[in-house]
Amino acid sequence: MGLIWYLRYEFNKTLMRLAKRIALLILVLIILFVSHTVISTGFFRTIEYQFDGKIVKKIALPGAEDITVSNSDGFALISSTKRLVYPPKEEEKGGLYTIELKNGNFDITHLTSSFKKPFAPHGISMIKKDSTYRIMAINHTLNGHSIEVFTLDDNTLIFEKSITDPSLISPNDIVLIDENKFYVTNDHGYTKGIGKFFEEYGGLSVSNVVYFDGEKFTEAAKGIAYANGINFDPKRNLLYVASPRGFEIKVFSRNADGLLEFIEDIPCGTGVDNIEIDSEGNLWSGAHPNLLRFKAYAQGKKPTAPSEVIKVQYHGKNDYLVQKIYVEDGNVMSGSSSAAIFEDLILTGNVMDDEFLILKKEK
Template identity: 70%
Template sequence: MRITKRISLVIVLLIITYALYTLISTGYFRTIENQFKGTIVKKIPLPGAEDITISYLDSFALISSTKRLIYPPTQEEQGGLYFMDLKGKSFSTKHLTESYNKPFAPHGISMIKKDSVYTIMAVNHTTKRHSIEVFRFDGQQISHVKSLTDPSMISPNDLVLIDNNRFYFTNDHGYTEGVGKFLEEYGGLSVSNVIYYDGKTFKEVANGIAYANGINFDPKRKLLFVASPRGFLIKVYNVRKNGSLDFIEDISCNTGVDNIEIDQYGNLWSGAHPNLLRFKAYAKGKKDTAPSEIIKIKYAGKNNYKVEKVYVEDGSIMSGSSVATSFGNLVITGNVMDDEFLILEKLD
């Protein structure tokens, strides 16, 4: 009887320890205090602007928009890619992929310019498959080039182009159902990865990541940055010529970093989820709001970085922030499920 009681006590203690670990590691006990030195310039009525990237060469933003009811989806969703001119202050959006008549629910996006033409890639989720859709954009018209699929696309989230043909993408899960998925989301099981496409074949180049999410590449420094929201960190890798990666370090962000954008000065920007459990409930439709956070990271090399909180709020203005990028004094933000996104202006 004593042995049975001891075993039961150990089990209870393990359950309590696991529950406390989950709550602490997901930011459940964090107090959200609204913080922003600036103003809201405009609210843009575009649903689920989950990823946004900027062309500093031509002063426009590319926006990935999908009308989401819950996340992850349980039925076919429809979205598109949108163009927003940043030269003026109207911030009007233009639907680029309106004529693309196949199921299209874009998630992560990336673009690169060569010879006055942009190659655009978007992670696409449909009820039948995951794919990466490739587009050609000449500044006026967009055309679909091809669809890429591969068994390595287990749960693709975001991608970044290295050139017109080569790119990296993240799988945010190693498991898509069952106990494995549960342990990834609540226990922090680190089994997601990064896949490299060299123009011909797909190859895993990094693994052991807790919910690999946003990804971006700094061509000047040959560095790849991968967000791990479940780990509250951004992983830094050196990129070799053959596409393989050398791990450098983890940047501790103290928040659930989502997409990563890099401005013209080399600073990293990320929309983030300071309370992952609250965001999970919001994404499932069980809560009306989820807190948002935007951070800026000045990265000067190993063990030399500074994380700045730019915007923090409880979700009453914008819930579930997933991306942020700067353009002058403007901070353009995006989110997973809101019906609009925000353009902010910093005062300092």
């Protein structure tokens, strides 16, 4: 009887020691996970105002998340959606707008005022052929995601069709290669549950880029931490993908079949969002220097979130320069998401503010 009691006692002691070790291991893993999250999202970054220029105008247009410029015709196309919180709890409403840039009056035209279906545009792209523009916009509704296709002719927008596909898991941004071919980023590989949690907080690299060749979608690149903004430089045959969760821009070359070959990552030190390319081939991005603060802002838990604009001069592999152009704590404009260049102007879009900024660089 004594032997049995002794064996039980020793067994229980062993279980207790094992339980303590497991608890200690779990505690260490939690500490490491939290430390990784706060460090890799810019939580401890000090935000100090920086801009060598001035604010030309504040444009009253809510959630001007993506902006792209036609330098030849002197206007910008804007994707605007009035966002209250993210993720949305009700159907959001938005539209596509143009803003005139040549005469300095910045006149705005609402292009989709007669568009009848639910429309909450996100990423946009346009390409010119002859005198008309082909425009595509990512659309998010409570019933799912789609790509809305338009033709812009003399400031008149004509709806062509909607494109849907199961591969559009969580579409964020789009870039046209020609009138019918394009790339789309999915910013999540998981849209709910523990997978989404580890994507957002752990930086799990499971999002992707899909390619539409005019007939079908195929996966062109994968293993990206929150694939976001995307753009293509046809002169250099390079495609750029923003990974805000990785604080980097990924560089790819484009094959004839549309598949992408990875070249390198450009560390940017901030949560890069949309990417625009200026006339000299430089990359411009609106960015979120503190991702946790931005998430709290997007959920309505914080009144502001810091904004940043960066410029990337990319000359080839291992040859690039990243410059901070505009940095502020969010009291002027929160949640910067895009930076489009027209001459010496920077049009800085955002995710949820009621207005966006037109900045002017010092020469």
